[in-house]
Amino acid sequence: MTGTSGGGDPAEKERLRGGFLARRRARGAEERARVGSAVRDTLMGVPWLAMGGTVACYYSVGGEPDTRKLVTALWKRGTYVLLPVFLPGGELDWAAFDGPDSLAPAGHGLVEPTGHRYGPGALARADAVVCPALAVDRSGVRLGRGAGCYDRALAHKGPHSPAIALVHDDEFVESLPAEPHDRPVDAVLTPGGGVRVLGDGVWPGGRGTA
Ligand SMILES: Nc1nc2c(c(=O)[nH]1)N(C=O)[C@@H](CNc1ccc(C(=O)N[C@@H](CCC(=O)O)C(=O)O)cc1)CN2
Numbered sequence: 001m002t003g004t005s006g007g008g009d010p011a012e013k014e015r016l017r018g019g020f021l022a023r024r025r026a027r028g029a030e031e032r033a034r035v036g037s038a039v040r041d042t043l044m045g046v047p048w049l050a051m052g053g054t055v056a057c058y059y060s061v062g063g064e065p066d067t068r069k070l071v072t073a074l075w076k077r078g079t080y081v082l083l084p085v086f087l088p089g090g091e092l093d094w095a096a097f098d099g100p101d102s103l104a105p106a107g108h109g110l111v112e113p114t115g116h117r118y119g120p121g122a123l124a125r126a127d128a129v130v131c132p133a134l135a136v137d138r139s140g141v142r143l144g145r146g147a148g149c150y151d152r153a154l155a156h157k158g159p160h161s162p163a164i165a166l167v168h169d170d171e172f173v174e175s176l177p178a179e180p181h182d183r184p185v186d187a188v189l190t191p192g193g194g195v196r197v198l199g200d201g202v203w204p205g206g207r208g209t210a
């Protein structure tokens with residue numbers, strides 16, 4: 001784990017984003033495949049998560065921890081998978097993953113679902129929200145891409161549904177700068193460390209079952 005400075009300075013956040021993104025660009029295809037398998041195997045091993053409810057996830061692009069194997073495995077198991085649609089202004093809409101043909105390249109290098117959009121409030125139906133992050137700290141502070149999308153989106157989440165951020169092992173850090181609008185995540189998943197519940201995070205069945 002790498003320590004970073006505290007404070008709530010947007011410029012400091014921007015500097016940190018640059019460092020984490022540069023390290024992501026340096027990861028090879030083999031590591032990406034390994035991370036994708038670990039993410040799938042870990043979350044498919046969580047009984048309540050793989051049991052056919054609704055899970056909101058992101059569809060990974062570039063150097064993000066790979067969620068494509070997870071999304072396919074959940075869908076094949078009969079779980080309803082909601083994926084984000086980026087709206088101008090930074091709000092997220094949600095539509096279902098229904099196999100590879102239900103996706104299309106979108107702006108900003110994203111791949112998005114093309115089906116019916118259920119609106120930002122659809123996140124309330126999710127039993128878990130798997131969030132992208134550039135880094136997460138021990139108390140659940142999450143560093144995102146900087147558009148505030150997930151800070152807005154997580155306001156719609158149900159109080160008992162955990163937000164789980166996926167990061168590489170060295171992106172789970174001691175401390176990140178937090179601003180008042182930042183929404184903490186409940187748990188982090190790293191390929192090497194599995195799932196850890198953070199801060200005051202919620203976890204179905206109790207924290208000890210993660
Ligand atoms: N796979 C994935 N899907 C996701 C997200 C994510 O982080 N990962 N999002 C998480 O919020 C939302 C999209 N968020 C976005 C946030 C900022 C920019 C943006 O302004 N991009 C700039 C360049 C900066 C960059 O590449 O980061 C641009 O394209 O001009 C685009 C999308 C929803 N879908």
Ligand SMILES: Nc1ncnc2c1ncn2[C@@H]1O[C@H](COP(=O)(O)OP(=O)(O)OP(=O)(O)O)[C@@H](O)[C@H]1O
Binds near residue numbers: 144182
């Ligand atoms: N709930 C909100 N309503 C309106 N604006 C918000 C909200 N949350 C965050 N913002 C705005 O979004 C901008 C980016 O926030 P921040 O740097 O925390 O993004 P992030 O959490 O890193 O990115 P993301 O959530 O997109 O992954 C800030 O300027 C902030 O003012």
